[in-house]
Amino acid sequence: MNEKQSIVVIVGRPNVGKSTLFNRIIGHREAIVDDQPGVTRDSKYRKAEWNGKSFLVVDTGGFFGPEEDPLTAVVQHQIEITARNASLLLFLLDAKAGPTPTDHEILDFLRRLHIPILVVANKTDNPKCEAEWIAPFYELGVEKIFPISAIQGLGIGDLLDVVADHLPESEIIDSAIDIPGVAILGRPNVGKSTLLNSLCGEERAIVSPIAGTTRDPVDTEIVVDDQHYLLIDTAGIRRRGKMSQGLDRYSLVRAEEALKRCHIALLMIDGSQGLTESDAKVFGLAKDAGKAALILVNKWDTVEKDEKTSGAFAKLIREQMPFLKFAPIEFVSALTKQRLHRIFPKVKQILVQYHHRVPTAELNRLLEEILTRQPPPIHKGRAPRIYYWTQAAVAPPTFVIFSNEPKAIHFSYERYLINRLYETFGFEGTPIRLIFKKRGKAKS
Missing domain, CATH: 3.40.50.300 (P-loop containing nucleotide triphosphate hydrolases)
Structure with a gap:
């Protein structure tokens, strides 16, 4: 992870819509979304970009879940670790439920971290009721509340504009780099x-x-x-x-x-x-x-x-x-x-080994040796012959074998060919796939 990259953490009590907002920001479904409170337990990190600013957005487990859930204290501890590393906190509220004692408790905790906080009122899916819904939340002692509907996408662009304004210029990330x-x-x-x-x-x-x-x-x-x-x-x-x-x-x-x-x-x-x-x-x-x-x-x-x-x-x-x-x-x-x-x-x-490609000349030498020592046996009266093979792909290594009677090659001989590939070329830790073809038609 790039240590200089900004981190935006979504926090809030269970079932206020944190995972829905997370999915909306990153642009596709990632976190489990369910009506049951406390569904998201671990913090999830994904890269996001807005107005030329790249950052990590984090979906956290619900604060202060049901007392009968023994994981609650563990989740709180993890969120505290995550929040302390944040560049910006999005404190999410349920506009229709109004402020709760838990909301007050969470905000008091977040303020002690001395990290910028944006207070966001979710589920404001009716613009006519928006002012009425968010008014009670000013008792939390905040100057600005951002109304959104994460499920409908309302207000998300305006919120992200402000998020981007709070973040420093980020380094260009080469998305072409393939990280294993x-x-x-x-x-x-x-x-x-x-x-x-x-x-x-x-x-x-x-x-x-x-x-x-x-x-x-x-x-x-x-x-x-x-x-x-x-x-x-x-x-x-x-x-x-x-x-x-x-x-x-x-x-x-x-x-x-x-x-x-x-x-x-x-x-x-x-x-x-x-x-x-x-x-x-x-x-x-x-x-x-x-x-x-x-x-x-x-x-x-x-x-x-x-x-x-x-x-x-x-x-x-x-x-x-x-x-x-x-x-x-x-x-x-x-x-x-x-x-x-x-x-x-x-x-x-x-x-x-998973990405290794065997030179054609080495494959041909091995095949010649195999066919000399142990050609494919006759199967149900049919005498299969193997003409040549080639490596068609890596990750995993995949070999296409051309035969006059691909359906007549017994699975035990397929296993023998795979074993010889392992013995000769290594391929430790990787599966090997064989595809048998006859005049371009794959073996069924």
Whole structure:
């Protein structure tokens, strides 16, 4: 993240429309929006631009949520950390509800931070009632109130004009720079947010022992050895059959969308609990999306072990998840930071492999050797021949194979070809895709 970049933080009590305003400013749906108070738990950072000023806009979890929600104190602490780093605060109010004691309490807290504050009255969707709705809020002791309707877009341009006026000239950001996306994936409570915080060196994602704490993906840009990475802490994924609330369905969608934006997935396993069916299902999402992968066995500090324990656990992973045999395994502790220093060097190596293109001459030499030693076997009376192959794409490495009888090539021979590609060219941490064609027609 650019340290000189301005940060605009949206704060307010639950259900005043913070996520709707956030989505309106960045121009598309990002944060989970729901009528249930307190839906947004983590702070979400996105880049925005207005009148030539670029800045980060931050959507925070609701202040002072329901007392029965044990996360409330944790969320308050995180918002305080976020707000103290802000260039400008947007204090959002519900115009139709009128000022509440909680609004007074939040504003008192924000004033103690000595950061510029714009007071914004949301849900003023009827201009005729606008003056009547916002008048009571002057009891908060503010000079100016900005009426908006985030859901309809009313007043947003005027508000952003004032926001831009409060911000210094920003540096030009090269949007063409492709920052590798690193998604942190795993079932609930495996330690994803703890890992994110340990890697970032700050408390960015909420950490709590309650499963399902992180609902939205949380993006954090970090720099390691002069290389930028975008870390994406995905919501904990549960099995579809276990989803009893709409929010869980939202979280699964957000995680799947996070996978679309990433290059590599850090696949986390709880070493203290062993492998579960949910682990395989979650990791299958990354495999199906064609993403590079690094398996992290977390909480290894809590496991009673000897010199054979890690080897036995790794063997179990290979046996129960053979579709991830290309992914290296690291045994770590996100909490104590044990072996975390190994993650980014390994990620960097894997990303090189993920984008590696094999020269055609080397591919041809390998194919000649393969066909000499082990040509495709006859299948159902048909004798398939392979004429040549070529690498059609990277990320993931994708090879197109031309044959007279592509449908007659058995899946075991496809597996053999993939294994030979791994043995010869490495491709550690990345899946390999094969596409069989006959005269330009893809194998069905």
